[in-house]
Amino acid sequence: MNPALWISKTGLDAQTKDIAVISNNLANASTIGFKKSRAVFEDLLYQNINQPGGRTADDSEAPSGLMLGAGTKVVATQKIHTQGDMLTTDNALDLMIQGEGFFEILMPDGTAAFSRNGQFTMDEEGNIVTPGAGYLLQPQVTIPEDALSIVVSQDGEVSVTLQGQAEPAVVGQINTVNFVNPTGLEPIGQNLYTETAVSGNPQEGVPGLEGYGMLVQGALETSNVNTTEELVNLIESQRVYEMNSKVISAVDEMLSYINQQL
């Protein structure tokens, strides 16, 4: 059948995927710590119909050949790890990483996951846990029952003021981890990421030191989705989709014309 039909089909497929990525970004525009994704397009392989430089006669060569491209495809979705904006909440257990780094979260199966969402809360034993599923923050920090107030310093030191004590007591240290290639992390939902072969190994460090972003207490990082940009992308994808479907209908008309005329 006509190659143009299949080429346009790849265009339609790719735009559909792009719109899915855009809609996921828009749906998460107010998710704390969310990092936007973008679809990466690549042109598919070209098929040589006539080789350029092929002999056309004894003394002449074709100066240019005919290579038909096979369309486009989405090769990857890239997470864009730029910093989101700061949202102050004054909640003692709201933490934001200003700069690079991830919080390490202990999953129920014992593996580690990583997050930029700093909306922490406490479980019944006073451990700092994630708000949704209640996974433990690593290294584990336990807040004593009689703590009056919690202070998290820029370098991750957690101290509490206890009833009847003037000096605050240090109860733990929150470390963050960095990755060589955060784009290579695999998002698994629940604002969590897991390590992959391309992300590199997690490197634990003290926040605020040696390239690790510092912690800000009482603030959250908003998602880095730029809604205007997403809407512009949406318009573009929708129109490109329409144009590709137009090609399909044009080919369809041509084929039906053959059937009618001949």
Add this chain to the structure above:
Amino acid sequence: MDKMLYVAMSGAKQNMQALAINANNLANAKTTGFKADLAQARTMQAFGEGQPTRVFSMTERASQNFDSGSMLTTGRSLDIAIKGDGWFAVQTPVAFNLATQVGEEVLGPTSNEAYSRQGNLRLTEDGTLETANGEIVLGDNGPIVLPLPVSNIHISPDGTIMVQPEGAPSSEQEEVARIKLVNPDVRLLEKGNDGLFRRKDGQVELSDANVKVQGGALESSNVNPLSEMTDMIALQRQFEMHLKLMKTAEEVDASSAALLRAF
């Protein structure tokens, strides 16, 4: 049988192929750094005895439209767009041999260096800089490998990659490499089957200090949807005319047959 039928059929067939080029351009209307293919038709004479009427057409992908696409700002430090003319060099897998042997001549490129404008770069786990499609980005002295861990990557307008080693103060910027930027005459370039550009003669282009890059931006595809749609309509109508001629050939044939039957 009338030769007219075959001439018209070849025209219709070539129209279909031109439409495939058209469809490919439109499918890649959102591919970063894509350069639209230009289709052209060429006359192929097949003259024999009698009137020189048999001229078939042949569709070719003559070249590409090398105009720059528009700049999309993304703010990502590893996104680059070439300002104006120029390309950056990438290394394709050695196994991807594009050279074609025709007789004793080797046609097409023999080196695995290619040129691209698809500037959405990324790092591998060992710090090698590559494109989103996995081709290694070349610097003036071979592949670019960043000394990990780094905390800040900045690509300056001349293609120099500056990094701030992790833990170093922000004043300490280390120069890693310069992306190999080239500006060959576009007439020397051809698009390979993988969509990357290479020199037709297989030579490696020397780097050019005048090519400028823009960090934090990507170049959109330069496909002009309006002209592609117009071309598509023109091709569709031309195709219909070819079919009309084929129909006419049939009618002429039928009436001569009827004429013969009359006697």
